[in-house]
Amino acid sequence: MLNLKNISFSYAGREKIFDNIDLQIDTSLITAIAGRNGTGKTTLTRLIMGLVKAKAGTVELDGKIISDMPSYTLAKYIGYVFQNPDHQLFASTVYEETAYAPSKLGMNAEQIKKNVSQALADTGLSTKQNFMPQTLSLGDKQRLSIASSLAAAPKLLILDEPTSGQDCRERTVLLRLMRKLNKEGIGIILVTHDMDILAEHADRVVVLADKKIAFNGTPRGLFADTEKTTAFGLELPEAARISNEIGLGLCLTPRELYKKLAERRKSNDSK
């Protein structure tokens, strides 16, 4: 469990971004963080990762205070994947890039080999391990960033807008990977603007607004109240919008919408 207690934060000389917030995140689930631009979604994840320090309050991971730990120590427990993968790619090969974190964290050679092979297999990059990272597509680069975090065997993975700028196929591959990793026991914190992704893949949603946690619950709970969703500056997912318009109740995903349409058709036919 990740526990943020009484967190207040502001950047130097600027207005407060968080004012005494409390938040509990179950690290076995996929938790999405949503909110308007400037509400502090990325800042919240940076606080968790120790990249910025809170003015007040503490961050705990499984009962251990981590807010006073530097980011390079936290890398053992939490993987952070930046929105722009180019920020971290420096090695000459995909393999070297992936092996960086475990070697820096002092793992032994055998463990490094095992972790790197597993991370590359999980992310579908095994066949590209000798490629130069800079020559990969954006989707591959993003998965390489994930692989290089996974190789350190973290409990929790933070993904900051992982699908931005990616085509449909790359996006699907990445989201499947996210689900797979979660099934394997890695908690995911996902910062996203995409309500379709949030509705389909997140188990929990945290919405930030007015320096506070405006909502913390399930996607269904969030989108059930259309007015509230709009007030938070969020859009309804496409499937929810259509299902509301045609009076089918709330459907979060196209699959759910299709199922309800099929049921309606069946009941109409039987009448």
Next chain:
Amino acid sequence: MTANNDMTGFAALTKLLMALTVSVASLCTTDLYALGILIILELICAVIMGGGKTLWKGIGALVIFAVILAFIQLIFSTPLFLSLGSAYKMFIMAVSLLILVATTPTQTITASLVKQCRLPYDYAFMITAVLRFVPDLLKESKEVRQAQACRGFHPSKNPVRRIVDYMMILKPMVFKAISRSENMAISLSLRGFADKGKRTFMSSTKLHTSDYTVLLLNLCICVAAVKYF
């Protein structure tokens, strides 16, 4: 916006000439009093011309750098007055440029270099493009450092290993800089950069009475400082 289309009301050429005269004056003298007067003159200019926190932060960093420079020279048995002299000179030249950059929009500097200094546009643009990207590069280096810290990067205490460690920061930045310059070149070409026809500048570069007065005062102080000390 002021009439001169910059943050201080003084034309870019005024600041350019002031930077030039102060720098030349500092090179013409070794007297610490004269150099001290030039530093005071620059600090007064910095106050008058504004520039805000960024300018003063920059000046603060230059003070530290000047102290280190003087200290290193002293270690290598350079006489005190020569060590201080070269630190003062470095400080004077760097601050004069810093005032220009921190208080003038880059497009105004380009316009001034082309229209008044008759520098070819390509070269003027190159100079201002470099100045424009310094803050971006600093921001980017911070982001790269943070991204690497998330993977366990922590620079070694050993100075030699530290240099090797910093390659991790430099490499992504170089790759990004290359890709950015390529994108920028394409984007500029697509917007007519290479066209040799008449170019219109939106920034006003005209000198006003205040500019002439400040320039004259600056020149007098520089000459007096060099001649009478």
